[in-house]
Amino acid sequence: MSQERVIVVGGGVVGASSAWWLDRSGFDVVVLERRDSFGSVTTPNALGTIRTQYGTRVLIDLAQESLSFYRNVTEHLGIEPWALGWANHGYLYLSDNEEHTSRLQASLAEYQSMGVTSSSFVGESEIRDRFPFAGSAVAGIFHGDGSWVDPRRITQAWVDASPAVDWRTGVEVTAISSTSSGAWELETSQGALTADRVVICSGPYAPAMLQQFGVTVPVKITPRYKLFVPDMDEVHAAAPLVININNGAYWRPVDGGVWLSHSNVDGRSLEPADTVAVPDGFLDDCADQIEPVSPALAAAARARRDDVTYAGGFQVYPADDAPIVGEVPGAAGLYMNTGHWAGVMLSPACGRLLADCVAGTVDDGANPCRIGRFADGSAERHGTNKFGGWG
Numbered sequence: 001m002s003q004e005r006v007i008v009v010g011g012g013v014v015g016a017s018s019a020w021w022l023d024r025s026g027f028d029v030v031v032l033e034r035r036d037s038f039g040s041v042t043t044p045n046a047l048g049t050i051r052t053q054y055g056t057r058v059l060i061d062l063a064q065e066s067l068s069f070y071r072n073v074t075e076h077l078g079i080e081p082w083a084l085g086w087a088n089h090g091y092l093y094l095s096d097n098e099e100h101t102s103r104l105q106a107s108l109a110e111y112q113s114m115g116v117t118s119s120s121f122v123g124e125s126e127i128r129d130r131f132p133f134a135g136s137a138v139a140g141i142f143h144g145d146g147s148w149v150d151p152r153r154i155t156q157a158w159v160d161a162s163p164a165v166d167w168r169t170g171v172e173v174t175a176i177s178s179t180s181s182g183a184w185e186l187e188t189s190q191g192a193l194t195a196d197r198v199v200i201c202s203g204p205y206a207p208a209m210l211q212q213f214g215v216t217v218p219v220k221i222t223p224r225y226k227l228f229v230p231d232m233d234e235v236h237a238a239a240p241l242v243i244n245i246n247n248g249a250y251w252r253p254v255d256g257g258v259w260l261s262h263s264n265v266d267g268r269s270l271e272p273a274d275t276v277a278v279p280d281g282f283l284d285d286c287a288d289q290i291e292p293v294s295p296a297l298a299a300a301a302r303a304r305r306d307d308v309t310y311a312g313g314f315q316v317y318p319a320d321d322a323p324i325v326g327e328v329p330g331a332a333g334l335y336m337n338t339g340h341w342a343g344v345m346l347s348p349a350c351g352r353l354l355a356d357c358v359a360g361t362v363d364d365g366a367n368p369c370r371i372g373r374f375a376d377g378s379a380e381r382h383g384t385n386k387f388g389g390w391g
């Protein structure tokens with residue numbers, strides 16, 4: 001078993017899963033997190049949702065592997081699913097426009113041909129019977145794999161399940177450089193450290209860190225927001241995640257209320273920060289957009305605006321929507337696990353892939369998430385281009 005030391009920079013959900021997998025692969029692992037707790041920057045702002053319905057091979061494979069991990073989480077992490085806030089209520093993609101029926105059925109056939117077998121068409125009468133909150137929706141897809149976990153709890157579960165890892169908070173990495181012996185030196189707020197390998201998992205801060213090694217990571221760093229409406233009724237508490245495919249507005253049950261958001265971001269790429277101000281009017285935007293497929297929720301959000309709470313963070317979107325995992329070109333022993341706009345969902349598979357890259361059990365050429373795919377033209381088409389950004 002190798003005793004090489006690997007330092008992971010960043011203790012969000014992606015750094016935490018990477019550390020767990022590296023530990024299992026036999027490395028001596030240290031995690032450095034500059035804040036005073038793990039999973040406290042982007043990760044806690046996520047809705048924690050999980051699906052396998054995508055339009056590209058790489059995302060489907062990563063999502064199916066991750067879903068399988070979550071379904072067997074007790075065996076892997078020694079924690080009961082309920083303790084993670086796990087639920088498998090499905091995803092419900094809805095439209096109030098009958099003309100979308102043929103588009104939904106064509107997409108469904110494509111998903112099924114790619115091995116996404118848990119999705120099925122739902123017509124107007126089935127919607128009325130099964131989903132009484134669904135307003136004037138007349139057509140949709142029900143995706144049975146759709147699930148969720150609590151983002152903070154899964155991060156803590158990775159930490160708790162790997163006691164051999166040296167988990168450190170309050171340590172900021174300020175510089176990373178290679179030494180003449182092929183090792184790596186890290187300047188930190190708590191002094192210098194050396195390692196055989198380094199893994200950059202610093203979320204929205206990773207692209208700037210990698211830039212110093214001459215690597216431009218092709219991503220947009222995009223603000224996203226959610227709001228919490230407390231005390232929704234039992235119908236909403238038992239619901240799947242619901243998406244209005246005409247505009248990307250969506251919600252899911254949580255803690256007796258719902259999280260509500262929309263994915264029609266403005267496409268700007270911004271400088272990252274630990275906190276993101278939620279724009280004025282976000283509640284009304286969300287309520288307007290969700291109203292056709294969930295009118296009672298829209299009314300409740302507007303009526304209870306004084307009780308609504310908000311959160312925001314940065315999602316990191318690669319040009320083809322697939323994460324970027326592997327060795328940094330031209331920097332032997334330096335790795336990245338970045339490009340995550342769905343890092344809660346994909347952290348099991350991406351942590352495994354990262355550990356395989358560090359252990360040398362996967363060749364760069366066989367790694368679908370290598371950064372080189374952008375230069376060699378093998379990146380797949382945009383993976384989330386259907387249904388208001390939910391492909």
Ligand SMILES: Cc1cc2nc3c(=O)[nH]c(=O)nc-3n(C[C@H](O)[C@H](O)[C@H](O)COP(=O)(O)OP(=O)(O)OC[C@H]3O[C@@H](n4cnc5c(N)ncnc54)[C@H](O)[C@@H]3O)c2cc1C
Pocket residue numbers: 009010011012013014015032033034035038039040041042043044045046047048049050171172173174201202203204205223224225226261311312313314315316338340341342343344345346
């Ligand atoms: C509104 C919203 C909804 C979302 N919904 C979902 C969803 O439903 N499902 C899903 O899967 N994903 C969702 N996401 C995306 C998800 O939150 C991210 O993909 C995921 O949290 C990224 O994790 P991370 O570990 O890469 O980044 P982070 O959680 O940001 O962690 C990076 C860590 O690195 C640390 N760090 C940075 N620089 C340094 C340094 N120099 N030294 C030491 N430490 C450093 C930071 O302090 C931070 O803790 C959502 C995001 C938002 C904003």
